Amino acid sequence: MLKIVKTEWKLFLREPSMVVFAVLFPTVLLLVLGAIPALRTPDPTFGDLRFIDAYVSSLVVIALAFLGLNKLPTTVASYREKGVLRRFSTTPVHPARLLVAQVLVNVIAGVISIVLLMVVCWAVFDIDLPHHPLGFLVTCLLGLLSLSALGLLVAAWAPNARSAGGWATVVFMLVMFFGGAYLPRFLLPDFLNVIGEYLPPGVGALQESWLGVAPDPAHLGVLALVTLVAGTVAAKSFRWE
Numbered sequence: 001m002l003k004i005v006k007t008e009w010k011l012f013l014r015e016p017s018m019v020v021f022a023v024l025f026p027t028v029l030l031l032v033l034g035a036i037p038a039l040r041t042p043d044p045t046f047g048d049l050r051f052i053d054a055y056v057s058s059l060v061v062i063a064l065a066f067l068g069l070n071k072l073p074t075t076v077a078s079y080r081e082k083g084v085l086r087r088f089s090t091t092p093v094h095p096a097r098l099l100v101a102q103v104l105v106n107v108i109a110g111v112i113s114i115v116l117l118m119v120v121c122w123a124v125f126d127i128d129l130p131h132h133p134l135g136f137l138v139t140c141l142l143g144l145l146s147l148s149a150l151g152l153l154v155a156a157w158a159p160n161a162r163s164a165g166g167w168a169t170v171v172f173m174l175v176m177f178f179g180g181a182y183l184p185r186f187l188l189p190d191f192l193n194v195i196g197e198y199l200p201p202g203v204g205a206l207q208e209s210w211l212g213v214a215p216d217p218a219h220l221g222v223l224a225l226v227t228l229v230a231g232t233v234a235a236k237s238f239r240w241e
Helices: 002-014 016-034 051-081 084-089 095-124 133-157 161-180 190-198 203-210 217-237
Strands: none
Touching: 002 016, 002 095, 016 051, 016 095, 051 084, 051 095, 051 161, 051 203, 084 217, 095 133, 095 217, 133 161, 133 203, 133 217, 161 190, 190 203, 190 217, 203 217
8 A cells, every 4th residue: 555655646746737736836826926015915804814814725725626626536537548447456456545545645745735835824924824723634634535535526437537637627616616716705695605614625614723713513524424425426436447
């Protein structure tokens, strides 16, 4: 298992576009937004916080969504299309280990991306770090697992890598929209904000833990439920060839 994870990690690092968007892009976007003086000025709209203070949770959404819905489905679907999964099925190593390795690589890349983002938040822009670290950690983990389960579901149903990329992009755009990545969440109607708080990766719980409030168990419960249901359906309907 460790050997497979190491190999998949090396393959991940050999894809510069994946590394840039999955690991570096959220931090780069923060630096670009932070370079605009108006976005570093306290605004009553954000409760006298700066725009960059309010937008950090959406940057976390971007990192998690790219890993779970862009990288994972296309990688697994391309492995099936190229016959990699079929070859694995003829060895003592069960192909399911490859899927677990993909999720573990996502977790490693997600940790690096979010830690880098936190360091820049604190060192460059003096943005407070999450006041409820445990709640933030649990939410990030459940958020990434739920998105990865959705990504595996797409990979299970898509006939090829191109279709997987297209289907995953639709889910990715919805996650980004409800997560406030395209439009700040204060510009969205209240009912859309409520929906976004519960949908993966749980932007509501991310914001709560950042402010020092324990995440709502209902928010975490939805993430766990999506992980369980999507993961189970993906496992039962997955095709190795």
